[in-house]
Amino acid sequence: MYKPTYFYQYLTTFTALLTILTGGMxxxxxxxxxxQLTSNNSSSLQITNDEGSWIIIMELISPIPSCFxxxxxVDLIGRKKAILLSAIPYFLxxxxxxxxxxxxxxxxxxxxAGVSDGIAFTVIPLYIAEIADASIRGLLGAAISVSWISGMLFINVVGAYLSISTTALICSVFPILLVLTFIWMPESPYHLIMKHDIERARIALRKFKGRSDIEDxxxxxxxxxxxxxxxxxxxxDLFRKKNNQExxxxVAIVRNAQQMSGVAAISFYTLSIFNEAGDFISPFTATVIYVSIQCFMTAVCSVLIDRTGRRPLLIASLIGSAISLFVLGTYFYIKDFTTIDISSFNFVPLLALLGYVIIFNIGAQPIPLLIQGELxxxxxxxxxxxxxxVYFCIIASMVSKLFQTLRDSFxxxxxxxxFAVCSAVNLVFVIFFVPETKGKTLEEIQATLGVKKSKSARKLVIAQ
Incomplete structure (x- = not known):
C-alpha cells in the first residue's frame, strides 16, 4: 500500500478540459x-450588425440537437471516446x-463548433463528477469554468493583435493537443462498471485514487x-421520478441565475460595450482586464467552493451582480438620455463591469456546471x-439576441x-430551492433528493 494521491484526477481533468478551453475560444x-468584420476597413470580409448577431447565436443553436x-x-461508446470525438468538429x-x-x-x-459544445458540455461535467473524490469534486468541477474563461481570455488577447485567419489557425492546435494527451487517460469507473468491465474499472480506480486498496x-x-x-x-424518467424532478x-434555477444575468451577451459584446462606454480606457485594454479578472475569480471560486460550499458563493454572487448591473444601466441611461455631464465619471462602466465580473465569477459562473454533474x-x-x-442554449440564445435588439432599439x-432585475428574482429562487452538496458523495446527494421535507427539514437544507 502507498500513500493516496489525486495526481491522476488532476491530470485527467486538465487534459479533458482542453476541449472546454477550445470551446471558450x-x-x-x-x-x-x-x-473587424463590421468596420469598413479592418477586414476584407464585411458584415452588418444583424448578420453578426446571427453568426453569434449559431453556436448556441447547434448544441441543442448535438447534446442529444x-x-x-456517452453510454454507448463511453465518456472518454465521446470527449475525444468532440475535437473533430472544433478542429474543422x-x-x-x-x-x-x-x-x-x-x-x-x-x-x-456548437456540435462539439453540445457533446463536451454533456459529457465533461458527468465525467469529472464520476472520477473526482468528494473532497476535491468542487475544485475539479469548477475548473470547467476556469478552462472556459481561459479560452475566452486567449481569444480576446490573440484576436486583438492578429488577423482572424491567423488567430483561427493558432486555435486549431488545441483540439489536436486534446487528442494527443487525453487519449492516454482512464475511462470513468462508473461507465466501465455499467459495461461489466470490472477489471478495467479496478485499474482505473487504482489510478484515480492513487492507492491499491480500492476493493471497498x-x-x-x-x-x-x-x-x-x-x-x-x-x-x-427525468420527469416522472421525484429525485430527477428535483x-x-x-438545474433550471441555477442556469436561469447564470444566463439571465446577461453573461453570454456581455461576453459576446464586451468590446462593443466598452466602445460605447466612453474613453476612460481603450476598449481592448478594458476587455482584456475584464476577461483576466473573470478567469482569476473563477479560479478563486474553484479553491473556495469545497470549503465554503456552493450556496453561500451563489447567493453572494447574485446579490453583487444585481447591484453592479443596476449601476451600469443607470450610467448608460444618464449618458444617453439626459443632459447631465458625466465626463468626470467615465470610469464607472469599467468599475461596474469589473465589479460584476468579480462577484459573478465567484459563484454564478462555475457552480451550475458543477451542480449539473452532481444531482x-x-x-x-x-x-x-x-x-x-439544451436549456442553457435556449436561454443564452434568447438573452444574446434580446440584448442586441434592445440595445439597438432603446x-x-x-x-x-x-439583467439586474433577473438577478434579483433568481436570487430568491436560489435561496429557497437550491440545496448544499458540499462534501457529499454522489450517492448521498441522491438520497437527499426527492424526499418530501417537513418545514424543519427544509430549513435544515437551506441552512447547510
Whole structure:
C-alpha cells in the first residue's frame, strides 16, 4: 500500500478540459472579431450588425440537437471516446473560419463548433463528477469554468493583435493537443462498471485514487450502479421520478441565475460595450482586464467552493451582480438620455463591469456546471446533462439576441436594467430551492433528493 494521491484526477481533468478551453475560444470569438468584420476597413470580409448577431447565436443553436447525440454516445461508446470525438468538429470549424470568404461560411463554422459544445458540455461535467473524490469534486468541477474563461481570455488577447485567419489557425492546435494527451487517460469507473468491465474499472480506480486498496470503493460503486441501473432509463424518467424532478428544478434555477444575468451577451459584446462606454480606457485594454479578472475569480471560486460550499458563493454572487448591473444601466441611461455631464465619471462602466465580473465569477459562473454533474443517478445522468445544455442554449440564445435588439432599439441602458432585475428574482429562487452538496458523495446527494421535507427539514437544507 502507498500513500493516496489525486495526481491522476488532476491530470485527467486538465487534459479533458482542453476541449472546454477550445470551446471558450469559439464562444468569445465574436468579441475581438466582430468589430473587424463590421468596420469598413479592418477586414476584407464585411458584415452588418444583424448578420453578426446571427453568426453569434449559431453556436448556441447547434448544441441543442448535438447534446442529444452526446447523451446517446456517452453510454454507448463511453465518456472518454465521446470527449475525444468532440475535437473533430472544433478542429474543422477553426479551419473554416481561417479560410472563410462569406458570412455563411462563418455561420456554418459556428454551427459546427456548437456540435462539439453540445457533446463536451454533456459529457465533461458527468465525467469529472464520476472520477473526482468528494473532497476535491468542487475544485475539479469548477475548473470547467476556469478552462472556459481561459479560452475566452486567449481569444480576446490573440484576436486583438492578429488577423482572424491567423488567430483561427493558432486555435486549431488545441483540439489536436486534446487528442494527443487525453487519449492516454482512464475511462470513468462508473461507465466501465455499467459495461461489466470490472477489471478495467479496478485499474482505473487504482489510478484515480492513487492507492491499491480500492476493493471497498469498487464494491460501493458496483452497488450504486446496480441500484441506479435496475432498468433502462428513458427521457420520461427525468420527469416522472421525484429525485430527477428535483434535480431538474435545481438545474433550471441555477442556469436561469447564470444566463439571465446577461453573461453570454456581455461576453459576446464586451468590446462593443466598452466602445460605447466612453474613453476612460481603450476598449481592448478594458476587455482584456475584464476577461483576466473573470478567469482569476473563477479560479478563486474553484479553491473556495469545497470549503465554503456552493450556496453561500451563489447567493453572494447574485446579490453583487444585481447591484453592479443596476449601476451600469443607470450610467448608460444618464449618458444617453439626459443632459447631465458625466465626463468626470467615465470610469464607472469599467468599475461596474469589473465589479460584476468579480462577484459573478465567484459563484454564478462555475457552480451550475458543477451542480449539473452532481444531482442525477447514472442511468439518467447523460440525459440530464443533455437537458441542461439544451436549456442553457435556449436561454443564452434568447438573452444574446434580446440584448442586441434592445440595445439597438432603446439604448444600452435597458438590457442592463433587465439583467439586474433577473438577478434579483433568481436570487430568491436560489435561496429557497437550491440545496448544499458540499462534501457529499454522489450517492448521498441522491438520497437527499426527492424526499418530501417537513418545514424543519427544509430549513435544515437551506441552512447547510
Amino acid at each position: 469559439h464562444y468569445a470569438w465574436p468579441s475581438p472579431s466582430l468589430p 447525440l452526446g447523451a446517446f454516445i 470549424s477553426w479551419l473554416m473560419i481561417a479560410f472563410a470568404n462569406s458570412e455563411l461560411t462563418l455561420g456554418a463554422a459556428r454551427l459546427l 470503493e469498487l464494491s460501493r460503486l458496483q452497488e450504486a450502479v446496480k441500484t441506479q441501473n435496475q432498468k433502462n432509463a428513458s427521457v420520461w 434535480g431538474l428544478r435545481i 442525477f443517478p447514472t442511468n439518467v445522468k447523460a440525459l440530464a446533462s443533455c437537458f441542461s445544455e 439604448g444600452m441602458y435597458l438590457p442592463f436594467y433587465g
